[in-house]
Amino acid sequence: MLSEYLHSTAEKLIRAFGDSPFEIAEGIGIKVILNYEFSKLCGMYTVIKRRRIIILNGNMDSRRQKTVLAHEIGHDILHRHMAQNKVVHDVMVYDMSIKPEYEANMFASELLLRDADVLALLEKDGYSAEQAAAALDADINLMLIKLSSMQKRGFKFDSVPLPADGRFISEL
Template sequence: MQSDKLIMVGERLVKKYGTRNPFEIAECLGIIVKECPDFGPLKGMYTIIKRNRFILLNDTLDDDMKRIVCAHEIGHDQLHRDIVKRGVMKEFTLYDMKSKPEYEANIVCSEILLDTEEVLTHIYEDHYTAEEIAQIMHTDINLVVLKVAHLSALGYGLNRQDYKSDFLK
């Protein structure tokens, strides 16, 4: 899917439901979100069981990471239900840029959680680094870097930054 269409998926959800809270968005979409023990290294997963849509989150994640994983799984719900019907989508590592479905879900996640205007204000007016923006916006630096890279690809005059694709392993 093209980048501008991915952005529209996240923006549409935020506008329609009037929130950037992925748990509220999931509820509005009819997705059941559950925290599960004993997930080991698994961060979360999205599945459909008997036409019921579920996001299952590792209960050992901190609140900020639960928000990120939930928003990422909403991306799969909106974009990849056909893939999920063939099997569960499990998240051991976020920010996997080698997998097209994972990249697409990450872009939707960044659009749900990170307001573009707020990010641009922090960059242009406040002159904050990606790390400072992540702290202020209660998110992960890698999600901020992904958002900046995506904005750069869309024509904003921003410097791309490196991020670790394996930081959650």
Template sequence: MDSEQCHKRAREIIRQVGRRDMRQAARELNIKVLYNENFSKLLGMYFCQWRHRFIFLNTNLDDIWQNMVLAHEIGHDQLHRDIAKHQQMHEFELFRLNSRTEYEANAFAAHLLMDTDEVYAELKDGCDEFTLAQKMNCNINLTLIKLQEMAKLGYDIRPSDRADSQFFKKIHV
């Protein structure tokens, strides 16, 4: 899915849900969210079997991180469901997919979590990337991915190329 389609689909979900609440988004999309307090390294995982879709979420994460991980896993649901259907899933399977797949899930998450017009207005008011990340309650890497995607969509911004699309793997719970 290209940047424009990804952005459009994320906007449709937010319109459907009415707010940027990822738990509600999962419910609206008929994705069952299951919580586990025993995950030591796993933040979350998307699983699809027999037309049933699940997100497993680490309860040891704070609300902001849970929201980001949910958005990322919803991205896998919307963009990579066919991959999940055809793979035998293990605890870290989705993190083993190629980096393009993870980048796409992160880009989708960034669009779900951050309103493009609001981000653009903050940038035009002189907000730097780190302050923007704080205002949006998002990790700096997710914010940088959002800015990269906005540039691809034609916004007149110059995003940093410092984003680490694999940042979710580096979070320690």
């Protein structure tokens, strides 16, 4: 099941390299470049001559950079074949109706939001999804994607999360 695979892959990367998407990217051999000339583009992923590259908008705040980088790492793990000698950027990125974008967002939620942290806030502290997202400095849509993934993996929650808005990363 995809949600299990994404969760276990994210956990392995965190154990090996820590929880910083920048450290993970470096650890798995992805070159990350900050570009300060981007205006609306959040980030892009490409593979050129077998060199994996993510270019991020350097004008974004650190939370947004981490979220976009985690999303792009998801593309590297799941969709590298789609980027061979092509640039994949957010003209189509973050549209949840496009399967690769939904999958990359699922991976980002697994990388940035740990099950134990989410469960502690929701179950022990009684937080809503919105409150948990705020406490973890995450976008609510990323939290909703995480909760959906956790439900697919067998976790039970008192209330069923609403569907996430797939455009959230481009609007952070």
